[in-house]
Amino acid sequence: MTAPLNLRSIFIAGVLTVLALLPVYAALTGNYFLLTLFTRIVILAMAATSLNLILGYGGMVSFGHAVYLGIGGYVVGILAKEGILSGFVQWPVAVAVSALIALGLGALSLRTRGVYFIMITLAFAQMFYYIAIGLDRYGGDDGLTIYKRSQFGDLVNLSSKTQFYYLCFAFLLGTIYLVWRLVNSRFGMVIRGSRSNDRRMHAIGFPTFRYKLICFVIAGTLCGLAGALLANHTDFISPAVMHWTRSGDLIVMVVLGGMGSLFGPLIGAVALLVLEETLPVLISAVAGLILPSAATQAGEYWQIVLGPLFLLVVLFARGGIDGLLAKVQRG
Amino acid sequence: MDYWQRCNVADALLQVEALSKRFGGIVASDALSLSVAPGELHAVIGPNGAGKTTLISQLTGQLAPDFGKITFAGLDITALPTHRRSALGLARSFQITSLFLDMSALDNVSLAVQAHAGHSFRFWRDARNESELREPARAALVRVGLGERASAPAAELSHGEHRQLEIAMALAGRPRMLLLDEPMAGLGPEESARMVEMLRALKSEHAILLVEHDMEAVFALADRITVLVYGRVIASGAPETIRNHAEVRRAYLGEQEAADV
Structure with a gap:
């Protein structure tokens, strides 16, 4: 057992405290840019946490997880366009549709292993991407503007930045708690065992397919809910949300933060998205010192710095940032 | 008369009848029959490539036999998947950990x-x-x-x-029965001795089918020994019988080793 007071838990407690107090900072300073950025980060952290359930704990490298962000988002967008604005309808439908699609995709793709699993999940995600492009009534390639956010009566007002942020933050914490319970339950032990040695799991009497399928459905459903949040956040949904590079971003968040670590995906999402915002500014500033005329242009090449950073983490910190913290703590 | 015909079929916990398995031109199991009674330690020996691990894999359901029948505790388990067999009380330990x-x-x-x-x-x-x-x-x-x-x-x-x-x-x-695939492989003499003691203690409570290269351990533990060569049973019986079996000495043990045991 780890001591309650250590570097890692202090760090995580710090991140959670900052996230919890962010709206207070925004209200005091009147600077709502950070709150908007972090609403996005919190939603994507929820999606990454759901991916971690199958990727980190279950060893199922899904390269199409962003498809559920799109499904959840499109359900909200389509229902809104058709005049159904109640969140009490939109969100349960988003959850149900995501679960059904995850069930179908999982039942087909979990019959494969390794690289084939990666490729088939990628192929299915691209299939939904092109289906969305074909939805002419709902904006096709251009996407669909959502003119009114989901309505929850007097319960919560999603148009209030603070209320919406806290709602997303509560969903993130709920997701992390759920994943924590799941991975330590009997069900979770089967999922972890199957990542560790699937053949042996069969030999000792576990038909692992059905457990992995249920796990896949839970992950897809949670991500679908994150998709409903994301569509409300951006007031817009387009096929781009489901593009395979978005699935790649989710994998990067999980790997960067720490696969199979409870708070890893959150740390990864914060790290990746904050870097995405700050690196261009930093690079422009540095380039400005050397060659002032190239300053703005240099900022566009921020990924040149992000790439090697990511490589370093993969090469030297296999457990991601969370693993690194644990290592530092052990000394 | 075949060995398995002689033993009392009703008493056997595990009954293997005329099991056959081919991989292309290689015969891994050739009309292989054997039985294990409750509380018995039955050892299967044979030179490398005799089809011992293939036998275990067919017993656990990881490989399907081409012909033959496997009965466990009175049930025909030939077509059952691995996890169902395991649930019936047939447990396996792996050769490769x-x-x-x-x-x-x-x-x-x-x-x-x-x-x-x-x-x-x-x-x-x-x-x-x-x-x-x-x-x-x-x-x-x-x-x-x-x-x-x-x-x-x-x-x-x-x-x-x-x-x-x-x-x-x-x-x-x-489990009612343990299938042990070379539990002594790679163990030092001291560890082997400890393993033998452990298996001796276990065999009072579980039937055991033991595949093993370590002759000393096999002769110390087994109630019955079956010798496989190219997937075929060339001899089966009490350790004494096997020790003195001319064909076994020639085909498998080798004169030098035979003199030692």
């Missing part, structure tokens, strides 16, 4: 206990705090002599300890 290396020794055995505790669609309670999983697992670890190493990650155990852990996992489901 196949553990959950990133989990603790206790977690490894707990998973094996869990496999026999009904379905695992339980999503909420902490499985590591469930005494109905942890206590039998701890007991199995103690039986194989790993009680002190329960919380060590499996990856950090020694080779001999891996073997012990393998057997603890096989024991976890309270």
Whole structure:
């Protein structure tokens, strides 16, 4: 057992405290840019946490997880366009549709292993991407503007930045708690065992397919809910949300933060998205010192710095940032 | 008269009849028949490539035989999948150690206990705090002599300890029969001696089919020995009979080794 007071838990407690107090900072300073950025980060952290359930704990490298962000988002967008604005309808439908699609995709793709699993999940995600492009009534390639956010009566007002942020933050914490319970339950032990040695799991009497399928459905459903949040956040949904590079971003968040670590995906999402915002500014500033005329242009090449950073983490910190913290703590 | 015809079919826990398996031109099992009675330790020996591991794989259901019939506890299990056989009480330990290396020794055995505790669609309670999983697992670890190493990650155990852990996992489901695939492989003399003692203690409670190269261990433990060559049974009987069997001496043991045992 780890001591309650250590570097890692202090760090995580710090991140959670900052996230919890962010709206207070925004209200005091009147600077709502950070709150908007972090609403996005919190939603994507929820999606990454759901991916971690199958990727980190279950060893199922899904390269199409962003498809559920799109499904959840499109359900909200389509229902809104058709005049159904109640969140009490939109969100349960988003959850149900995501679960059904995850069930179908999982039942087909979990019959494969390794690289084939990666490729088939990628192929299915691209299939939904092109289906969305074909939805002419709902904006096709251009996407669909959502003119009114989901309505929850007097319960919560999603148009209030603070209320919406806290709602997303509560969903993130709920997701992390759920994943924590799941991975330590009997069900979770089967999922972890199957990542560790699937053949042996069969030999000792576990038909692992059905457990992995249920796990896949839970992950897809949670991500679908994150998709409903994301569509409300951006007031817009387009096929781009489901593009395979978005699935790649989710994998990067999980790997960067720490696969199979409870708070890893959150740390990864914060790290990746904050870097995405700050690196261009930093690079422009540095380039400005050397060659002032190239300053703005240099900022566009921020990924040149992000790439090697990511490589370093993969090469030297296999457990991601969370693993690194644990290592530092052990000394 | 064939060996398996002589033994009392009704009494046998495991009954293998005319099992045949080919891989292209190679015959791995050639009309192979044998039986194991409750509480019996039946050893299967034979030179490399005799089809011993193929036999075990067919018994566990990882390989399907081309012909033949496998009966366990009166049930025809020839077509049953691995997990169903395991649920009936047929447990296997692997020749190549196949553990959950990133989990603790206790977690490894707990998973094996869990496999026999009904379905695992339980999503909420902490499985590591469930005494109905942890206590039998701890007991199995103690039986194989790993009680002190329960919380060590499996990856950090020694080779001999891996073997012990393998057997603890096989024991976890309270099996009626153990299929042990070369449990002594790669063990030092001291570890081997400990393994022999452990198997001797286990055989009073479980029927055991033992595939093993270590002749000393086989002759010390076995109630019956079956000799396979190219997938075919060339001899079967009590250790004394096998020791003096002319064809076995010629085909397998070699005169030098035969003189030693």
